[in-house]
Amino acid sequence: MVEDEHKIANALKQGLIQEKYAVDIEYDGDSGLGAALNETYDVMIIDRMLPGSVDGLEICQQVRSAGIHTPILLLTAKDQVRHRVEGLNAGADDYLIKPFSFEELLARIRALLRRPHAAQSNVIKIADLSLDTINYRVERSGQAINLSAKEFALLEYMMRNAGRVLSKDNLISHVWDFDSDVLPNTVEVYMGYLRNKIDKPFARPLLRTNRGFGYVLEAN
Numbered sequence: 021m022v023e024d025e026h027k028i029a030n031a032l033k034q035g036l037i038q039e040k041y042a043v044d045i046e047y048d049g050d051s052g053l054g055a056a057l058n059e060t061y062d063v064m065i066i067d068r069m070l071p072g073s074v075d076g077l078e079i080c081q082q083v084r085s086a087g088i089h090t091p092i093l094l095l096t097a098k099d100q101v102r103h104r105v106e107g108l109n110a111g112a113d114d115y116l117i118k119p120f121s122f123e124e125l126l127a128r129i130r131a132l133l134r135r136p137h138a139a140q141s142n143v144i145k146i147a148d149l150s151l152d153t154i155n156y157r158v159e160r161s162g163q164a165i166n167l168s169a170k171e172f173a174l175l176e177y178m179m180r181n182a183g184r185v186l187s188k189d190n191l192i193s194h195v196w197d198f199d200s201d202v203l204p205n206t207v208e209v210y211m212g213y214l215r216n217k218i219d220k221p222f223a224r225p226l227l228r229t230n231r232g233f234g235y236v237l238e239a240n
Contacts, residue, residue: 022049022079023047023065024067024070026047036129037197040176041173042197049071060194065093065125066095080094080107080110091113092111092113094110094116116128130154133180144180146238146239147239151179156172160222161222165217165218167214167217170196179237181237183238191207226239
């Protein structure tokens, strides 16, 4: 998130953390552009008017020029049609006008997250494992599984990337905040938690360790 109003940015971050998201914040255009170009994110939320040498529109333009296709939600106090058109033409995928409700922001984030993964519903399924991203329910073979917020976020990311080998660094960058004190063995600990809950009670394991490379969740 790139938002120069600290109170708004921090309130949104806390709300999103409660909804199981990891959030990094930059407060000006230059640091926001640097993060957007050099870090990997699932969604970018960018305010249009920012202090610094670049504004939200230019961040969008430079991100797209760099070949980065991460969904972008542009925030703005400008509500005229031409302003929305400028934002969309600069590369934004969606546009939210201030003031807005947190519930609408959350719904738009979820909609943007569905696009690149071609998901058809809020429920992700791999074999007999299902995860409901709205109601935070996880089931396997019809049996409910209770996960902590971080376990849920980790499983959701792995299910959205089923079949891909995900390194520890990749998992850390997507599931934990940038400023979290996370070590590589933290990932091992949480993978152990997940295995105990979604694999060990069942006949067929879904989580596999690819030694030296990372972890993969797959049906076969």
